[in-house]
Amino acid sequence: MVDARGYLCPMPVIMVQKEVKKNTPRTLEVLVDDACAKENVTRFGTSQGYKVTVKETDDGFKLTLTK
Amino acid sequence: MKKLNGKVNILVIISGIAVGIAALVLTFLGNPKNMGFCIACFERDIAGALSLHSAAKVQYMRPEIMGLILGAFIIALITKEFKPKAGSSPATRFVLGMAVMIGGLAFLGCPLRMVIRIGGGDVNAMIALLGFVLGVFIGTVFLKRGFTMQRAYKATLVEGSTMPAVAVMLLILGITAPAFIKISVEGPGSMHAPFFIALVVALVIGALAQKSRLCMVGGVRDVILFGDFKLLYGFVAIIITIVIGNLIMGNFNLSMQSQPIAHSSTLWNVLGMMIVGWGSVLLGGCPLRQLVLAGEGNGDCAVTVFGMIVGAAVSHNFGLAGNPDSTNELGEYVVGGISNAGKTAVIICIAIVLIISVLNCKKEAKNNG
Known part of the structure; x- marks a missing residue:
């Protein structure tokens, strides 16, 4: 799980990038709290071969990246 | 997913073209040449209008700044992207905002004006891009x-809502123009497009910039970090639009000298814009993006904008800003540049940004350990 809530872009993508490089997870959940971070993490995840699903939460979005 | 990406990229390009056209139109209607839509210059002019500095040639309540904030604010409200948040090192951001402004005014412009100047053929800006x-x-x-x-x-x-509210108050001051609001009678501050036209143009650009996430720093940053060219399309779209517009209007002048409100002191142009690029990456976006994010409800970015306005005041009160090249009474070309105080300030700003960069990395390392 990467909790990127409260961080301005590009920090959420960098946090996800580090996690992907370090652990190459098959599934990764990412919490973000603004639409810009949601779009950027989605684009990054897709570029890395993940399928990205987005669910709206009380304070933002929960993205699930799966391979 | 590919469809979504395509739509976003097109919006960035449309926003870039719109910014370019806006800069050309506002220049045609009276804004200073090769400036059109400069965030640093216009925040400096507002600082002057409020008597935060006393440089008589750069004082005007520029509605473009308020329009950008309110355009972003209104569209964020409509699309439910207005989200008040704050608390990410506000004092550090204030100082970084000041440093970015001091660096920008050494060069005489923000990243957006650098792009606009490049589109006008200003070789100094092309070198400053490095x-x-x-x-x-x-x-x-x-x-x-x-x-x-x-x-x-x-x-x-x-x-x-603080930044949008401040923008409304500044607009009221600009419209009512009470005696204590300064307006330049000569120099760049005296050159301006009609108030309400500039405001409407900026409202549209603010809304477009909010939706497209247009950011001059983000364009280069995301290519370096992720190989992501999305925001760079906007950056390039602005340059192409301005070049075409200037060629049509006969305003394209490929040269280092005789450029409008610019100096040809290469080292300080480069170092000034280096501070702007570096500081803006740490802040999460260029001066334009800070205005947009402040309009979206980000209190930290509002603090950054306040820091930039104070930075502009410091820059002019202490003679740190660049002086444009000019022609004297004998018709001789006089190279401008920055004063020794300005050079010292640029070096101090580099040191400050470096210290902030290093110490904030160490802190995270300790936390993780």
Whole structure:
């Protein structure tokens, strides 16, 4: 799980990038709290071969990246 | 997913073209040449209008700044993207905002004006682009090494609305023009497009910039960090639009000398824009993006904008800003540049941005350990 809530872009993508490089997870959940971070993490995840699903939460979005 | 990406990219390009056209139109209607839509210059003019500095040639309540904030605010409200938040190292951001402004005014412009100047054929701006890219690169190195100003948290509606409210107050001052609001009678501050036209144009650009996430720093940064060209399309679209517009209007002048409100002191142009690139990467976006994010309810970005306005005041009160090249009474070309105080300030700003970069990396390393 990467909790990127409260961080301005590009920090959420960098946090996800580090996690992907370090652990190459098959599934990764990412919490973000603004639409810009949601779009950027989605684009990054897709570029890395993940399928990205987005669910709206009380304070933002929960993205699930799966391979 | 591919469809979504396509739509976003097109919106960035449309926004870039719109910014370019806006800069050309506003220049045609009276804004200073090769300036059109400069965030640093216009915040400096507002600082002057409020008597925060007393440089008589750069004082005017520029409605473009308020329009950008309110355009972003209105569209964020409509699309439910207005989210008050704050608490990510506000004092550090204030200082970085000051440094970015001092660096920008050494060059005589923000990244947006650099792009506009490039589109006008200003070779000084083309060279300064190298400093800007170097600054962005250094900033990304620190981001990769764990630089963080910590997260922000959900804030009150009052906190999120502060910047839009300030923008409304500044607009009222601009419209009513009470005696204490300064307006230049000569120099760049005296050159301006009609108030309400500039405001409407900026409202549209603010809304477009909010939706497209247009950011001059982000364009270069995301290519370096992720190989992501999305925001760079906007950057390039502005340059192409301005070049075409200037060629049509006969305003394209490929030269280092005799450029409008610019100096040909290469080293200080490069170092000034290096600070802007580096500082803006740490801040999460260029001066334009800071205005947009402040309009979206981000209190930290509002603090950054206040820091930039104070930075402009400091810059002019202490003679740190660049002096444009000019022609004297004998018709001789006089090279401008920056004063010794300005050179010292640029070096101090580099040191400050470096210290902030290094210390905020160490802090994260300790926390992780």
